[in-house]
Amino acid sequence: MKQSVTLGKVTKFMGLGFLSTFKDLFTGKLEKEDYKAFLRKVIVPVASVLLFLGLWHLGAKSLYNVEAEFRIEKALNEQGQVAADEMAACIASGDISCQPNTLPSPSQVWASFQSLLNDHALISADKAAFKEKTATLNEKRVAEGKDPIVYTGRPSFVDQIFRSLKTVFAGFFLALLIAVPLGIFIGLSPTLKSAFNWFIQIFKPVSPVVWYLLVFMIVKTLLIDSSEDSSFSISFIAVGLCSMWATLVNTSMGVSSVDKDYINVAKVLKLGNFQKVFKVVLPSSLPLIFTGLKITLSVAWMVLIAIELLAQSPGLGLFVWEEFQNGANDSNAKIIVAMFVIGIIGFLLDRLMLSIQNAVSFEKTDAI
Amino acid sequence: MSTIIENKANIITDTSGFPSRDVMLDLKDLKKVYPTPKGDYVVLEHLNLQIKKEEFVTIIGHSGCGKTTMLSMIAGLNPISGGNISVLGKHIKGPGPDRGVIFQAPSLMPWMTALQNVMLGVNQVFPHATKNQRNDIAKYYLQKVGLEDAFNKRASDLSQGMQQRVGIARAFAIKPKVLLLDEPFGMLDSLTRGELQDTLIDIWNKEKITAVMITHDVDEAIFLADRVVMMTSGPRAKIGDVLDIDFERPRTRKAVLEHDDYYKYRKHLIDFLEH
Numbered sequence: 001m002k003q004s005v006t007l008g009k010v011t012k013f014m015g016l017g018f019l020s021t022f023k024d025l026f027t028g029k030l031e032k033e034d035y036k037a038f039l040r041k042v043i044v045p046v047a048s049v050l051l052f053l054g055l056w057h058l059g060a061k062s063l064y065n066v067e068a069e070f071r072i073e074k075a076l077n078e079q080g081q082v083a084a085d086e087m088a089a090c091i092a093s094g095d096i097s098c099q100p101n102t103l104p105s106p107s108q109v110w111a112s113f114q115s116l117l118n119d120h121a122l123i124s125a126d127k128a129a130f131k132e133k134t135a136t137l138n139e140k141r142v143a144e145g146k147d148p149i150v151y152t153g154r155p156s157f158v159d160q161i162f163r164s165l166k167t168v169f170a171g172f173f174l175a176l177l178i179a180v181p182l183g184i185f186i187g188l189s190p191t192l193k194s195a196f197n198w199f200i201q202i203f204k205p206v207s208p209v210v211w212y213l214l215v216f217m218i219v220k221t222l223l224i225d226s227s228e229d230s231s232f233s234i235s236f237i238a239v240g241l242c243s244m245w246a247t248l249v250n251t252s253m254g255v256s257s258v259d260k261d262y263i264n265v266a267k268v269l270k271l272g273n274f275q276k277v278f279k280v281v282l283p284s285s286l287p288l289i290f291t292g293l294k295i296t297l298s299v300a301w302m303v304l305i306a307i308e309l310l311a312q313s314p315g316l317g318l319f320v321w322e323e324f325q326n327g328a329n330d331s332n333a334k335i336i337v338a339m340f341v342i343g344i345i346g347f348l349l350d351r352l353m354l355s356i357q358n359a360v361s362f363e364k365t366d367a368i
Numbered sequence: 369m370s371t372i373i374e375n376k377a378n379i380i381t382d383t384s385g386f387p388s389r390d391v392m393l394d395l396k397d398l399k400k401v402y403p404t405p406k407g408d409y410v411v412l413e414h415l416n417l418q419i420k421k422e423e424f425v426t427i428i429g430h431s432g433c434g435k436t437t438m439l440s441m442i443a444g445l446n447p448i449s450g451g452n453i454s455v456l457g458k459h460i461k462g463p464g465p466d467r468g469v470i471f472q473a474p475s476l477m478p479w480m481t482a483l484q485n486v487m488l489g490v491n492q493v494f495p496h497a498t499k500n501q502r503n504d505i506a507k508y509y510l511q512k513v514g515l516e517d518a519f520n521k522r523a524s525d526l527s528q529g530m531q532q533r534v535g536i537a538r539a540f541a542i543k544p545k546v547l548l549l550d551e552p553f554g555m556l557d558s559l560t561r562g563e564l565q566d567t568l569i570d571i572w573n574k575e576k577i578t579a580v581m582i583t584h585d586v587d588e589a590i591f592l593a594d595r596v597v598m599m600t601s602g603p604r605a606k607i608g609d610v611l612d613i614d615f616e617r618p619r620t621r622k623a624v625l626e627h628d629d630y631y632k633y634r635k636h637l638i639d640f641l642e643h
Contacts, residue, residue: 261475264445267463269492269542279488283479361479 053106060105067100096329104333109340112333120156127151155314161341164315167232168297168304168349171239175296179244180289183251187285188277193252204245208303212238212310231313238307243300250292254285290357297353301346316342392456392578393419393442393546399450400437411437413604415451417597419546422576426589428637429599429608435582438599439550442580443469455545465493468544468577470552474531478524482515482534483507485523489542509537512571529560533567540571547572549581553588565591566621573618586637591624596633598640609640 068091076084090098104112130151138148155163186192215238223230258281266276308317320338323331398415401408411434419425429435440446442453444463453460455467476485486506494502510519513533523531532552539547552568553561569592572579583589589596593613600608613633615624624630 259475261471261473262477264463264469264471265475265477265488267445268443268465268467268469269489270464271488271492275492280477283477286479 057105057107060103060108063102064100064105067102071098071100099329101327101329101332104330104336108330108333109336112330113337115330116157116334116337120158123153123156123159126153157319157337160315160319161345163313164304164308164317165345167236167308167313167315168239168300170232170236171243171300171304172297174237174240175244175247175300176293178240179247179292179296180251183248183289183292184255184277184282186248187252187255188281193256200245200248204249206242208238208242208306209310211242212307214238215241216311231311235304235307235311235313235315238311239300239304242303242307243296246295246299247289247292250288250295251285254288254292255281258284286361287357290353290361294350294353294357297349298346301342301349305342388457390420391418392421392423393417393580394454394457395438395442395451396454397451398438398441398448398453400434400441400446401449410604411602413606415606417607419578419580421578423594424572424579424581424592425595425597426581426583426593427597427599428583428586428589428641429605430601430641431584433599433602434605435599436550439548439580439582442546443467443548445469465489465542466545468539468542468547470532470535470539470547470549472551472554474523474528474535476523476526476531476534476538478522481520481522482510482526482530482537483519485534486510486538486541489538493542505541506537509541509571510534512540512574513537513567529556529564532556532564536564536568536571540575540577543575544577547577547579549579551582551584554584561585561588562621568592569619586634586641589637590630590633591619591621596637598637611636 068088071091072084072087075087087098091100130153134149141148182196186196212234215234219230219234219237223233262280262284266280271279304315305317305320307313308315309321312318316338320335323334323338395415395417398412398417399410400412401410403409415438427435427438437446441448442460444460444467460467476482477488480488483503483506486509487502490502490506494505497505507516507519510516513536515530515533515537518526518530523534526534535552553564556564565588581592583592590613596611596613597607598609598611599605611633614629615627
């Protein structure tokens with residue numbers, strides 16, 4: 001009982017309160033008056049998801065038909081009736097070689113998702129076997145002062161998700177380390193504010209692609225002597241620079257707009273500058289700083305895909321791009337899988353920030 | 369300084385006339401001017417007021433007459449345009465903890481507990497006391513305002529009335545020479561207001577800190593004060609009249625209401641305000 005209470009609290013805290021309604025449904029704890037809420041919180045969302053899947057399925061089917069008819073027509077015009085019949089039979093048989101290449105249906109996407117998971121299991125097994133095989137050899141090499149042999153096979157889809165998360169968090173912390181202190185100084189000093197304002201106004205709207213190119217120019221030269229792969233550094237720095245603006249603007253705004261009453265109290269008590277900043281100004285601007293950080297993290301996750309793609313840094317962005325170039329039969333379905341994964345991770349990152357914000361700030365923000 | 373000499377003829381001297389060594393707070397020919405695009409707006413001019421040690425003075429006047437401006441000038445939060453303000457003979461320079469302020473809004477740091485809010489001031493004023501001593505001071509005053517059960521409650525979780533109690537504790541705990549109260553109960557309902565007046569006067573009876581309080585409420589002004597100062601309407605507001613309240617201390621609300629002079633005082637104040 002105690003555990004279920006804390007679980008309910010945790011999910012509610014993270015803005016995932018609707019999960020507990022499901023639990024109540026299965027444990028039979030639902031009261032009569034809860035049915036209205038149940039209808040609104042469970043039935044309506046489930047129905048909308050089903051509706052979405054249905055529309056998607058129908059849309060994909062009609063696009064598939066358009067593409068199939070086009071292929072048959074083309075075969076008929078170029079090679080005659082026999083080729084057209086062969087093409088129609090081939091498409092109907094589901095043979096991979098002649099499948100129309102268009103928007104995949106929900107079931108195809110689900111199948112691709114499972115094949116990606118299987119692929120991950122295979123690669124993990126392969127990796128483990130490789131590690132076992134090279135264990136004794138690597139020990140010897142380390143003892144001799146050589147570098148150990150590392151697995152260089154292709155990364156699985158799951159590996160790429162974790163690589164993307166690593167990049168986005170590295171970029172996010174870079175943004176935090178630059179934007180929060182800078183924002184505090186700008187907010188505290190009108191002189192610094194006028195010094196930095198043009199800078200912020202000009203660079204804030206710059207596109208992620210251009211930031212990537214700028215970082216590429218600089219990092220390439222800085223790492224000219226290094227043989228290491230610079231794609232990770234370039235992509236996380238570019239992500240950080242693209243996404244830090246929301247935090248910078250929100251922090252400086254929060255710091256410069258502290259309630260006048262609090263400032264008067266600080267004046268009457270003659271608090272020193274250090275005390276004033278850490279006991280009054282910062283706690284009072286924390287909600288705005290966190291709003292900024294939340295925007296920063298979601299922007300970072302959004303631009304990450306484009307930047308990974310440009311930087312050829314392994315991750316979801318590169319995965320999407322490679323699948324698109326690949327043009328294999330299930331490439332389109334894999335791209336849609338990546339789209340859902342990106343969306344769901346973005347949602348979870350947002351909830352994570354919300355729960356941290358609720359834990360540290362005095363104003364409670366309600367989840368939508 | 370030259371303006372003082374020029375305007376000397378116009379100075380209305382305060383009639384109470386007590387020995388200068390008893391003066392805690394002295395406002396001399398105080399002037400406040402706000403520059404506007406249409407020319408200077410004079411809020412206060414030729415304002416003279418002397419307040420004795422251990423005296424409780426309430427200030428009453430119409431909205432916008434400059435009462436709050438005057439109080440924030442005494443607190444040092446608003447610059448003086450002319451004349452001067454001195455505490456125990458020394459001119460004030462900016463704000464300081466020798467003049468405690470209870471603001472109209474409770475102005476507590478909502479992310480701190482009641483105790484931390486009081487400690488913020490105590491730490492500042494008694495830096496050489498041990499942590500335990502400072503804690504004891506803060507807790508003593510919180511008990512005095514009836515918050516012994518709410519030390520560790522966050523200010524944002526307290527009701528408006530309880531927040532203002534913390535505000536009172538915070539102001540008394542820093543042991544100021546002068547206590548400035550800017551309509552501290554203006555935002556409360558009348559029942560809570562009465563309770564807080566009792567709390568304030570209880571703690572004041574023990575500490576006897578010279579107090580200047582702005583109020584809109586005629587009954588509150590009479591119940592709390594030794595003297596009620598009436599300000600004329602602005603612009604160029606100044607002291608219009610001063611009424612001594614000769615009730616004995618400690619007072620109870622019942623005794624005050626039943627006193628023969630009560631309605632005489634009340635009529636005097638209302639006549640002034642309606643004029």
